[in-house]
Amino acid sequence: MSVVENQKDIPFDIKRVYYLYDVPGGESRGAHAHKELYQLMIAASGSFRVTLDDGQEKKSFYLNRPYQGLLVKPGLWRDLSDFSSGAVCLVLASEVYDENDYIRNYRDFLAFKKKQ
Numbered sequence: 056m057s058v059v060e061n062q063k064d065i066p067f068d069i070k071r072v073y074y075l076y077d078v079p080g081g082e083s084r085g086a087h088a089h090k091e092l093y094q095l096m097i098a099a100s101g102s103f104r105v106t107l108d109d110g111q112e113k114k115s116f117y118l119n120r121p122y123q124g125l126l127v128k129p130g131l132w133r134d135l136s137d138f139s140s141g142a143v144c145l146v147l148a149s150e151v152y153d154e155n156d157y158i159r160n161y162r163d164f165l166a167f168k169k170k171q
C-alpha cells in the first residue's frame with residue numbers, strides 16, 4: 056500500500072485526482088503545459104514514459120513503480136508515451152480542471168517561457 060497525504064508528502068493541496076487508463080499501446084498523451092498547475096504523476100499500474108521540457112532542455116522519466124511519483128511543476132511541456140498494456144497513470148493535481156491554465160501550442164509555450 057502507498058499513501059499520499061496533503062502537504063506532508065507533496066508540496067500542494069490536492070484539489071483533483073484523475074487517472075488515465077486503456078491508453079492504446081503506442082499512443083501518446085499530454086503535449087501541453089500548465090501555467091499554474093502542480094501535479095504528481097504515479098504509474099499506479101504498468102509503466103509509461105514522461106518527457107518534460109522546460110523550453111531549453113528535455114528530461115525523460117520512466118515511471119514503472121506504484122510507490123514512486125513524479126512531481127511536475129508548472130511551466131513544463133509534457134509528453135506521456137510508451138504506455139504498457141494495462142497502465143494506469145494516476146494524477147494528483149493542485150487545482151480543479153481549468154482549460155485556461157493549459158498551453159496547448161508549443162510555440163505559445165516557448166513564448167510563455169520567454170516572458171517568465
Ligand code: TYD
Pocket residue numbers: 071073075084085086087152
Ligand atoms: P487532457 O488534459 O488534454 O488529456 P491528456 O493530457 O491525457 O491528453 O484532457 C483530455 C480531455 O479531458 C480534455 O478535453 C479536457 C478533459 N478533462 C476534463 O474535463 N477534466 C480533467 O480533469 C482533465 C484532466 C481533462
